[in-house]
Amino acid sequence: MVEMPKTEPAPGGLDAYIDAASSLLGIPLDPAWIAAIGANLTVLQATAGLVAAFPLPDEAEPAPVFVA
């Protein structure tokens, strides 16, 4: 990952997470992309919150291979 000063902080205080995750994933980031990635992560976080707010029993199995 190229160490460069960020031009714009990611929304939601996700800069540190994005930095760590990009290293973990091995995706080098151009600092100019970070704000947009952060904006998308913020939307995904809110989206995940909406899904998680629906109560499911512990026994509810996932459907990773979907069968119609």
Add this chain to the structure above:
Amino acid sequence: MTNDTMNDPSTMHAAKIAGSVRDGVIGARETVEAVLARIARVDTSVNAFTDVLPERALARADAIDTARNRGEALGPLAGVPFAVKNLIDIAGLPTRAGSKINRDLAPAERDGALVRRLEAAGAILVGGLNMGEYAYDFTGENVHDGATRNPHDLGHMSGGSSGGSGGAIGAGLVPLALGSDTNGSIRVPAAFCGCFGLKPTYGRLTRAGSFPFVGSLDHLGPMARSVTDLALSYDAMQGADPDDPVATTRAPDPAMPGLDDGIGDLRIAVAGGYFARGGDHEAFVAVETLAASLGAKRRVEIPEAARARAAAYLITAAEGAALHLDRLRTRAADFDPAVRDRLIAGAMIPAPFVERAQRFRRWYRAAMLDLFREVDIILAPSTPCRAPKSGQVTFELDGVTLPVRANIGVFTQPISFIGLPVVAVPVRVDDGLPLGVQIIAAPWREDLALRVARHLERNGVVSAPHATL
């Protein structure tokens, strides 16, 4: 716009071409030459095609004409020109899937499975069609190949990601096109470009020989200017395929034999709640127009649709990112920036978020199957509005300003999330751009959705005249 000219092979419906070629009224070569000439003249303004294949198409047309002259039986799609979204393999071309990166792939060694099946039925591939990069798109815009423009108003979006497919059908460039639909990518351009589209049940049509996006949500399907053409091509493409791990092993269930059976005592309802708000008034007028014509007075609530959309959004981002991870590591700068930033964010989603979405998916599927014990067909808008202007970034829905890209699919995502079959029909409520309505059926009941669409078409409630260009 204009009605399809009965005797002009460049804009005839597929069924009419096939009948005319079989009867010797027109030749396959004559048809293909007319279509190629129209593409050359009109597509400079629409930009639906990324590849046109005249040599291949004319050779195939000659083979069909020769077979007919020998008295051989011709297939149900004899001489029908068609084109495919460029994520479907075409022998000799790299499968670009709307990207710059994939152009470095080796050329496909053979055609995708659905191309082979359509050609086995007598159809003739004439080219590859533009699309949003890697199908992560609802607009029909593409930074590498340029946007496909809406044939009914060139200043507006075609919709996507099967934008070239919608544009080619709406412009009358081919009578039949294939698209893919992960979250709405057939249904959205069908609505914006004023054509019919079929997103079959998940697993119904093989995806072998196509570039994936989200394996657990990807579907392929046809787009056309008549319901009969949808059904004809759908029937020709059905059948098991060991090359697609999710392709059904059910026996084919042809739609053509019962297509004109009418609506009989089908229980047809309109989706309320989530599907009756958050869009322009005209989008709901389109649904009510169809409901009135069908005598559908019942309203049903699709449970937890907003959460279903949210879960589809998460799974899409995560699975799409996983698919492209190596390309993000090595060639991130070569992506469309809007696609790249979403995919990188998707790669960073904590796994429990996605697992939760998959667990919710099973609950939602069970709830929807319960609903289909009470009704046979559900009507819902395809999109919350007509085609936005090209390049438009935000729109106002129900008084709320929202980003266009993320919100065009609000009404399609909760349906494809559990793989339900949908026929998207074009509706014109005034002289403006077309709108679309989803005719949604229970899993494996494409036949019912097609019957309802055909009933509406026969009664003049829906139609797909091509644009005047």
